[in-house]
Amino acid sequence: MTLLPGHTDDDRFREECGIFGIFGHSDAAAHTALGLHALQHRGQEAAGIVSYDNNQFFSHRALGLVGDNFNSAKVIEKLKGHAAIGHNRYSTTGETLLRNVQPLFAELHSGGFSLAHNGNLTNALTLRRELIGRGSIFQSTSDTEVIIHLVATSQATTLIDKLIDALSHVEGAYSLVTLTRDALIGVRGPTGVRPLVLGKVGDAYVMTSESCALDIIGGEVIREVEAGEMIIVNEEGIKSLRPFPEQKTRFCVFEYVYFARPDSVIENRNVYGARKRIGMELAKESHCDADLVVPVPDSGVPAAIGYAQASGVPFELGIIRNHYVGRTFIEPTDQVRHLGVKLKHNPNSASIEGKRVVLVDDSIVRGTTSRKIVNMVREAGAKEIHMRIASPPTTHSCYYGVDTPEREQLMAARYNVQEMCEQINADSLAFVSMDGLYRAMGEANRNNECPQFCDACFTGEYPIRLTDRDSGVGKNQKDLFAGLAEVSAG
Numbered sequence: 001m002t003l004l005p006g007h008t009d010d011d012r013f014r015e016e017c018g019i020f021g022i023f024g025h026s027d028a029a030a031h032t033a034l035g036l037h038a039l040q041h042r043g044q045e046a047a048g049i050v051s052y053d054n055n056q057f058f059s060h061r062a063l064g065l066v067g068d069n070f071n072s073a074k075v076i077e078k079l080k081g082h083a084a085i086g087h088n089r090y091s092t093t094g095e096t097l098l099r100n101v102q103p104l105f106a107e108l109h110s111g112g113f114s115l116a117h118n119g120n121l122t123n124a125l126t127l128r129r130e131l132i133g134r135g136s137i138f139q140s141t142s143d144t145e146v147i148i149h150l151v152a153t154s155q156a157t158t159l160i161d162k163l164i165d166a167l168s169h170v171e172g173a174y175s176l177v178t179l180t181r182d183a184l185i186g187v188r189g190p191t192g193v194r195p196l197v198l199g200k201v202g203d204a205y206v207m208t209s210e211s212c213a214l215d216i217i218g219g220e221v222i223r224e225v226e227a228g229e230m231i232i233v234n235e236e237g238i239k240s241l242r243p244f245p246e247q248k249t250r251f252c253v254f255e256y257v258y259f260a261r262p263d264s265v266i267e268n269r270n271v272y273g274a275r276k277r278i279g280m281e282l283a284k285e286s287h288c289d290a291d292l293v294v295p296v297p298d299s300g301v302p303a304a305i306g307y308a309q310a311s312g313v314p315f316e317l318g319i320i321r322n323h324y325v326g327r328t329f330i331e332p333t334d335q336v337r338h339l340g341v342k343l344k345h346n347p348n349s350a351s352i353e354g355k356r357v358v359l360v361d362d363s364i365v366r367g368t369t370s371r372k373i374v375n376m377v378r379e380a381g382a383k384e385i386h387m388r389i390a391s392p393p394t395t396h397s398c399y400y401g402v403d404t405p406e407r408e409q410l411m412a413a414r415y416n417v418q419e420m421c422e423q424i425n426a427d428s429l430a431f432v433s434m435d436g437l438y439r440a441m442g443e444a445n446r447n448n449e450c451p452q453f454c455d456a457c458f459t460g461e462y463p464i465r466l467t468d469r470d471s472g473v474g475k476n477q478k479d480l481f482a483g484l485a486e487v488s489a490g
């Protein structure tokens, strides 16, 4: 049995990780499981929860989905206590082994310390080499473990100061929740690339990746954790620290394009509304005469609605998505291999036949899915197919916690737009411009001197130093992980 080649999700940037932490709730683990369930789109490979009951830490970590692993009272009841943190994983570094599943946990001199991380450290390999040289023994191949060793070896006095000291050495993108014997601590990296929101359910404080995880537990958003902010929640209440030198904030604009759940609100922008506005900008910039606007479901739907509203061209569900195909469909026999993309998407021929179709998707990564979908819609009888993409061409890999192919595999890094159009067999192809994307976010345009967001996968302008990559270790995060594995083996 082999993995089905060209499965549609193989041709997307993959979400990073989702984190959740709660303090002061008698049902902390159950709320964490629900929060992780709402964040399932941010990582489907593994999930874990660590809780604390004022006496002992409890942990359950497993490969697979939240619903498959935290679905019984037996599991939840074992995760005792008033405080818990949880993590959904899609591995950006470190293979999918149980030892890499977060939250990570260590017994430090100051007591138990558990950590869940969303993001990617861009100097993890460099730090790991130094730490191993000083005698550290690593248990995992995850970049996150570096933080634990830095905390363990810090000369600072209190655990909070050790954590601040540790984080002052790391580079890259991170939002963290940590659980100690007396506190839940949330930290958003100084550049604020990855999201972290502070909320409340009853009297309990929550910190989590997206607001949708607060909705599911009946909680409310208080505010975003700000870039460079550390929030400490303990029996005495809540405290905010600003321990890092201030930096220009560069939130990941791809969260709005694709990663975040449409019903989440990030930095006061509803994600669904932002996607619709991108579609509107796209319609203004690259209108074409057509009969229908058809989204590539599900990720192209909000932008297609925006495109249809702005252009006046009717919106139709011309492609139906099968929601019951797992992310890694196992091909049962060689005979079904040729069915390819139809396992997940099927054209609604009755609405497409004889029509000039504007097909809207969120992005083109390798281009393999776009080509298959265009051909599928053409075979269903479409007269013309005009592909419209709700992001600029993705020309560069991400090093900040998103799994992307290496640059040579990105279609937009190899071909210009006209060549891409020919490659995917469309009648026309257009991407929203960088200024159009920024306008959809409420900015006048992209301020090239001082951009508001991280947009490095479109521009190649990386806002945070890529120390490991520039030392020649690898071309993308997975390659950097290979470097990590090599170190641990050596």
Ligand code: SF4
Binding pocket: 193, 252, 253, 254, 255, 397, 398, 399, 400, 401, 402, 454, 455, 456, 457, 458
């Ligand atoms: Fe987001 Fe792209 Fe920046 Fe990565 S490189 S953090 S995906 S905007």
